Amino acid sequence: MLERRLLLVAATVVLAAACGDSTGPAGPNAVAVRNNQFAPAALTVAPATTVTWNFQEGTHDVTFEDGAGNSARNQSGGNHTRNFGAAGTFRYRCTIHSADFTSGMVGVVTVQ
Ligand SMILES: [Cu+2]
Numbered sequence: 001m002l003e004r005r006l007l008l009v010a011a012t013v014v015l016a017a018a019c020g021d022s023t024g025p026a027g028p029n030a031v032a033v034r035n036n037q038f039a040p041a042a043l044t045v046a047p048a049t050t051v052t053w054n055f056q057e058g059t060h061d062v063t064f065e066d067g068a069g070n071s072a073r074n075q076s077g078g079n080h081t082r083n084f085g086a087a088g089t090f091r092y093r094c095t096i097h098s099a100d101f102t103s104g105m106v107g108v109v110t111v112q
Contacts, residue, residue, distance in 0.1 A: 027052075031107060033060050033075075036097045038107035047087055047111055053080040065091040065101050084111040 029049055032039040034057035045051060053062050055075050062071040062080050069082035073095070084090065090109045091101040098104025 030054055032056055033062070033094075034058065036060075036094070036105050038092075038094075038105065041107045042110070043107070044110040044112060045084060048083070048085060049111070050081050050083040051109055055079070060094040060096060060105065062092050062107075063095050084109060087111050 029043070029045055030052040031043060031054070033053050033055045036058065038053070043051065053071065055077050059074050059076040061073050061075055062082075064070055064082075071080035088111050090111065092107050092109070093101050094105040096105075098106050100106075
């Protein structure tokens with residue numbers, strides 16, 4: 001009986017550790033948005049992949065150079081997704097924390 005209870009406690013701790021960390025890596029095909037950075041800043045995916053931006057800290061946006069698939073202007077939590085259908089290079093930035101697509105809070109998704 002005690003063993004079963006200990007097992008339950010151990011399983012709960014493992015589950016809490018897996019679910020509770022909102023500042024860790026965002027996962028495959030995902031970008032963490034925090035500390036005025038996109039992490040990873042450069043992501044390569046296959047065609048037809050949906051990429052998820054996970055807003056973990058601060059207020060930011062995801063604005064693409066091609067003008068498609070942008071997030072809300074001032075997003076401070078939750079997720080934003082864009083599906084990339086065809087191959088290409090898709091630069092994006094946070095308009096709050098960068099002036100152009102080459103410096104500041106910028107990122108790129110390469111679809112190949
Ligand atoms: Cu920002």
